[in-house]
Amino acid sequence: MSSVPRQASPEAREVRRKIETLSSTLTLPTVRRALGVLEGEHSSSRLGGNNDPMSTRDYTFEDEARLIDWKASAKQGHPMVIDRERLVTSRVHLLLDNGLEMEGRTTSGETAREVAGNAMCMFAALSARRHDRISLVFADSVNIIRKPFKGGLAQFEEAIDNGMGGEKRHPRNFEALLAYARTLNDRDSLVVIATDEHALSGDHLHSLRLIAAMHPLMLIDVATLNPFRKIPFGQITDGFDGRRIPAFMIGEQSANSVDTHRKYLTAQLQEHLKASGTTLIRAKSSEDMFSQFIHLVSVTLKQTSFARFDASSVSLGGMA
Template sequence: MSSLLTRVKSKMSIFAHRKARGMLDGEYGSVFKGRRSLDFDDLRAYIPGDEVRDIDWKASARHGSPLIKRYVAVRRQTVLLVTDTGRNMAAASLGGEEKKDIAVMALGVVGYLAHRHGDAVGLVCGDGTTSRSVPAKAGEAHLERLLREVNDRTGLGSPASGIGEQLSFVASNFSQRMLLFVVADELVPDAGMERLLRRLRAQHEVLWLTVRDAQLAGPQSAGARHGDRYDVADSSFLPGSLAALEAVMRAYAAAQEQRDAAREAVLRRLGIAHVHAGSSHDVMSAVFTLLERHRRGK
């Protein structure tokens, strides 16, 4: 059985060659707010959008350009991975992979960043009817177990998805301040979920990654079989001949745009940083952007 964490580390290694060394770790280290819990680590070049208060003016004067102080956590934090393992996540993604593969990659990246910073990582996963929790611990073996849990519990035979069940479980069972990293499909939070997220946001740091669905309308939708489309969420069926009609494609695109706008509006109101990923290749840049947006409060 191949290691899921090894795949994650390989993807991170490739990404590291494309970004300045330490930038991803620096973005992760900025998530937990409060300088009293951080110790100075090193310096890096100033990037537009960085906090002015983090500039080391003496070192900048010697160097000839602005340098930012980087810090590391001096006490262990807790990261809680929250994800959907219902049947929606076994469907095809925008890039053609199963959505659970993208979820595992995203959870693995954030979990491994936490591991490198000495933080404990836990998991809450499940479907629309039940949730399962794995207590937070440190170590690569533990992280591999969490990723395997998500991978093995997600299938077309699973109950319907419902990330609200997992969020309610977190709200009822976790009082310690943590970083919640939520991975879900293209849901639109209703009024009840918005209230729940507001409660969670008041107590925790919350980051959200949406896994992009396959396009059900269009001539070459990812995941389509023999040209026909099948929605695992509600068992609806769309013949390929209809999916390729111009009117159907326009209506589908308009509906998707409305869903995206509604989701983004809710998360923006709550101050929750949010990104999308349509394939596992998108995950590294998406996580980097997510951490950066959270640091900047966007």
């Protein structure tokens, strides 16, 4: 792990504002589709699906047009909707690697922890809008802390900032985090795991496959800076003992070798995760994470023949 002297992260704060804007801009039907197609459709005792009828009510502007029951509407003289068993999950588990290693910096100057935290806010923004039950989990080598969550995005942001805060840090225990995910017995609930690229190895693939067999699984992989490449801010130091990286080791040849090795490992990881049905988002900054998430949702909705998700309306430029 490498780090630089602590600086403010205006990019992380700016992306947080964009997430807040996104959560209030998207319609509820779009939110349901966006999460539903990512996690797969399956039975749940929630409203808004296609199975058994549950109740009849007046149509509202947030309802999808396909939910209108024309016979009931003709009888009542105005649009009516029949609520049916919803075909998506009702619980979301957000698991965050909170180890000391997550203080490693990215090319944007943010810590991996900040990028991972904003990724969790992205999922929480949509899940809270859909009224899912959100469970937030922080894990390191000493503690695994679960925080059941109720409320909107503002309350979630406070909870995750408090959970990631604190001066005393412990090394990570990624194996314990995966073991915790394997104990989740509410089958088909969405599981999102966020860590950095150094935590993942071939030894974890079996555990990830077992989790993906029980749950829709999203993996957030934060890319940290290359310790042998020059950066525009601060001096690179070792994250554990604070020693500076020797100047003679910083250069294009060493940096290119590290980049090539990381790309190879990422390609292998993506291939294995895709085979198990796991979705991987690898991001080098909060802005990169946000952009990739919007692109992923947009492409997925189009591929599943849903109504077009207008990514341009929530683009980075359009939400400045």
